[in-house]
Amino acid sequence: MENWVKYTDEYLNITISESQQEQFAIYEKLLLEWNEKFNLTAVRDVEGIRIKHFFDSLTCTKALGNLNGKSLVDVGTGAGLPGIPLKIIYPEMSLVLVDATGKKVNFCQHVIQTLGLKNSMAIQARSEEMGLTREHRERYDVAVARAVARLPILCEYLLPLVKIGGVILAQKGETAAEELAQSKKAIKMMGGKNQNILSVSLPIFEDRRYLILIEKATSTPANYPRRAGIPSQKPIQ
Ligand code: SAM
Numbered sequence: 001m002e003n004w005v006k007y008t009d010e011y012l013n014i015t016i017s018e019s020q021q022e023q024f025a026i027y028e029k030l031l032l033e034w035n036e037k038f039n040l041t042a043v044r045d046v047e048g049i050r051i052k053h054f055f056d057s058l059t060c061t062k063a064l065g066n067l068n069g070k071s072l073v074d075v076g077t078g079a080g081l082p083g084i085p086l087k088i089i090y091p092e093m094s095l096v097l098v099d100a101t102g103k104k105v106n107f108c109q110h111v112i113q114t115l116g117l118k119n120s121m122a123i124q125a126r127s128e129e130m131g132l133t134r135e136h137r138e139r140y141d142v143a144v145a146r147a148v149a150r151l152p153i154l155c156e157y158l159l160p161l162v163k164i165g166g167v168i169l170a171q172k173g174e175t176a177a178e179e180l181a182q183s184k185k186a187i188k189m190m191g192g193k194n195q196n197i198l199s200v201s202l203p204i205f206e207d208r209r210y211l212i213l214i215e216k217a218t219s220t221p222a223n224y225p226r227r228a229g230i231p232s233q234k235p236i237q
């Protein structure tokens with residue numbers, strides 16, 4: 001564990017306590033174990049899990065700051081990324097993990113239970129459906145997504161879930177600037193406003209990644225998001 005924890009200190013200014021390190025160690029063990037049985041994530045080695053999953057998830061704090069006291073929804077969370085690492089670091093944050101795939105949601109529920117994460121739940125749903133329900137529409141301070149869809153589509157997934165004054169954060173690779181340029185219409189239509197791109201780099205792998213942060217300024221029109229599947233088939237562009 002020591003090495004990657006040293007990197008979060010150096011690169012992200014995050015000191016991971018011993019009890020948080022224990023939680024990461026349990027999460028890592030569960031990822032390794034479940035990956036043997038199910039295809040949870042493509043990264044299957046310990047160094048990859050620590051840097052490409054845990055560290056990479058925690059880079060969100062560069063854009064979001066301290067999340068204690070905030071509500072966060074992680075759409076297309078898969079095995080709980082980036083939501084679970086953020087929750088370990090900010091235990092006073094409330095967390096909703098969402099994925100369309102049952103086995104991934106089962107895994108997330110198991111991690112929540114095993115780590116004893118408070119104010120956390122995992123839901124099997126499509127974001128398009130959640131975005132139309134009273135329980136989830138415009139309820140969150142922050143919505144995040146990593147490796148889920150191109151940004152014009154993500155805007156339709158995430159912005160309906162966020163309160164006015166809240167933000168969405170998309171974790172992206174090299175295509176970030178291009179995707180942002182293609183998302184002007186979707187951002188405006190979904191009620192988004194100011195945007196910002198931050199570049200972050202991963203230790204060891206030297207990968208360059210980007211965080212796209214978009215504020216929500218006005219309500220999303222009632223007829224959005226569109227039916228499940230439509231945003232990806234016919235992105236707003
Ligand atoms: N965020 C995780 C990560 O970075 O490791 C998982 C990424 S995985 C490539 C994408 C996940 O998004 C899949 O598990 C898929 O089921 C989920 N997904 C895609 N579109 C979705 C939607 N509209 N609503 C809910 N889940 C969705």
